[in-house]
Amino acid sequence: MINNQSDSSREWASQAYALLKQKQELKKQEDQVKIEELKAEELKAEELKAEELKAEELKVKQLKVEINKEAFPNLKDDSDVKLGEFDDDFTWSAMVLAAQGKKVNEISIDEIDWLSKLRRGLEETRKGFVSELLDKLGDDPLTPESLDDLETLLIRADVGINSTDKVINLLRKKLNEEVVGGEEGIKFLKDELREIIDKPIKNSGTNILVPQKDKLNVWLIVGVNGVGKTTTLGKLAYLSSRSNYKTLIAAADTFRAAAVEQLQVWGDRSKVDVISNQSKNADPAAVVFDAINAAIKRKSDLLLVDTAGRLQNKNNLMDELSKIKKIIDKKVPDAIIESLLVLDASQGQNGLKQAKSFAKSANLSGAIITKLDGSSRGGVSLAVSAEVNLPIRFIGAGEGIKDLRPFNSFEFVEALLADR
Numbered sequence: 001m002i003n004n005q006s007d008s009s010r011e012w013a014s015q016a017y018a019l020l021k022q023k024q025e026l027k028k029q030e031d032q033v034k035i036e037e038l039k040a041e042e043l044k045a046e047e048l049k050a051e052e053l054k055a056e057e058l059k060v061k062q063l064k065v066e067i068n069k070e071a072f073p074n075l076k077d078d079s080d081v082k083l084g085e086f087d088d089d090f091t092w093s094a095m096v097l098a099a100q101g102k103k104v105n106e107i108s109i110d111e112i113d114w115l116s117k118l119r120r121g122l123e124e125t126r127k128g129f130v131s132e133l134l135d136k137l138g139d140d141p142l143t144p145e146s147l148d149d150l151e152t153l154l155i156r157a158d159v160g161i162n163s164t165d166k167v168i169n170l171l172r173k174k175l176n177e178e179v180v181g182g183e184e185g186i187k188f189l190k191d192e193l194r195e196i197i198d199k200p201i202k203n204s205g206t207n208i209l210v211p212q213k214d215k216l217n218v219w220l221i222v223g224v225n226g227v228g229k230t231t232t233l234g235k236l237a238y239l240s241s242r243s244n245y246k247t248l249i250a251a252a253d254t255f256r257a258a259a260v261e262q263l264q265v266w267g268d269r270s271k272v273d274v275i276s277n278q279s280k281n282a283d284p285a286a287v288v289f290d291a292i293n294a295a296i297k298r299k300s301d302l303l304l305v306d307t308a309g310r311l312q313n314k315n316n317l318m319d320e321l322s323k324i325k326k327i328i329d330k331k332v333p334d335a336i337i338e339s340l341l342v343l344d345a346s347q348g349q350n351g352l353k354q355a356k357s358f359a360k361s362a363n364l365s366g367a368i369i370t371k372l373d374g375s376s377r378g379g380v381s382l383a384v385s386a387e388v389n390l391p392i393r394f395i396g397a398g399e400g401i402k403d404l405r406p407f408n409s410f411e412f413v414e415a416l417l418a419d420r
């Protein structure tokens with residue numbers, strides 16, 4: 001359905017576009033009214049203040065700065081994602097949403113924006129392969145040669161030998177039994193790939209990872225250095241606080257000097273407090289201890305723990321993680337602990353090795369794939385699912401605060417094998 005856009009689906013997308021455009025216009029007008037009101041209030045305040053003594057003038061100015069600081073980020077935040085052109089990106093994203101059963105009036109600019117980003121992000125991985133294949137085939141059926149090309153694409157994208165073999169063999173079998181058109185073949189492939197990614201997710205019993213109600217949820221963000229742990233944690237804090245979970249951050253990477261400052265910036269952006277210990281050589285487990293106390297006191301739903309990616313050696317890192325877990329178990333035995341491994345998609349097979357090694361010693365409950373934007377190895381997500389049996393929980397495609405979403409296998413596979 002995605003590959004073959006009929007007139008009616010284009011019409012659907014065009015209706016969705018018109019609705020969003022209308023919504024955006026309304027929002028713009030509302031924002032304008034709010035800005036006018038704020039300006040009028042400020043003006044009124046200014047007039048009042050001007051009547052006061054000169055000595056108070058400085059205070060007035062400071063007050064004005066405070067008003068602006070509080071009022072404007074909210075306005076900006078809501079309207080910072082603009083509706084783009086009615087182009088290929090929009091049509092494709094609308095199609096993907098429609099294929100998942102979304103109604104035309106249910107889609108948001110945020111969703112369109114994310115899907116466009118995901119498709120563009122995976123461009124490097126798919127390299128226009130599917131459209132080329134379909135163009136080349138025209139109305140002809142798939143051939144054994146086109147299967148060889150598909151196999152090469154999947155291997156290059158770091159899908160992994162085992163998964164590639166499995167899906168290509170299944171397709172080969174189908175080809176031996178019947179005539180398979182290009183689009184039908186791609187659809188078959190998408191279904192099989194999705195099944196591989198969905199298996200660990202189904203096994204975990206949880207489709208989308210969210211904090212459980214009436215419990216303290218502690219999510220440990222782990223992984224080797226530089227993969228994007230702190231950035232991911234910042235985006236998660238934003239996602240969670242925007243979804244009304246009371247969220248707190250623990251700065252348990254006490255190894256890297258600037259880690260706390262970096263985290264504080266994300267805390268400020270997402271309006272989530274950061275519990276840290278600025279003293280040199282602070283013990284990560286002690287930071288977590290303090291953070292749990294704070295979380296209990298504030299009745300937090302979710303505590304996000306940033307951990308170090310680099311210690312003196314690998315054993316220390318694993319020891320550190322188990323020490324942190326022991327502290328949590330001891331203080332809040334009924335807390336829900338999730339250990340989420342962050343993997344950098346651009347590291348391809350190296351990421352798979354990291355996943356295998358962490359899975360052995362760190363009792364992982366899921367993976368987060370980052371840097372899908374601009375990576376040519378986005379397929380590694382499949383290898384992680386198939387070979388480490390880890391459910392993928394979130395994916396990141398950019399450095400911005402909104403560039404992380406709960407993982408959706410349908411959207412991911414559609415973007416990976418998009419035909420444009």
Ligand SMILES: Nc1nc2c(ncn2[C@@H]2O[C@H](COP(=O)(O)OP(=O)(O)OP(=O)(O)O)[C@@H](O)[C@H]2O)c(=O)[nH]1
Pocket residue numbers: 223224225226227228229230231232253256259308309310370371372373396397398399403
């Ligand atoms: N393009 C892109 N860059 C990302 C993404 N996620 C993180 N980064 C960048 O990757 C770099 C490392 O990110 P960090 O979040 O500091 O990684 P880390 O794992 O916390 O690193 P250490 O604390 O040193 O172990 C930064 O420059 C981030 O901006 C992403 O999804 N896309």
Ligand SMILES: [Mg+2]
Pocket residue numbers: 229230231253259306307
């Ligand atoms: Mg970090």
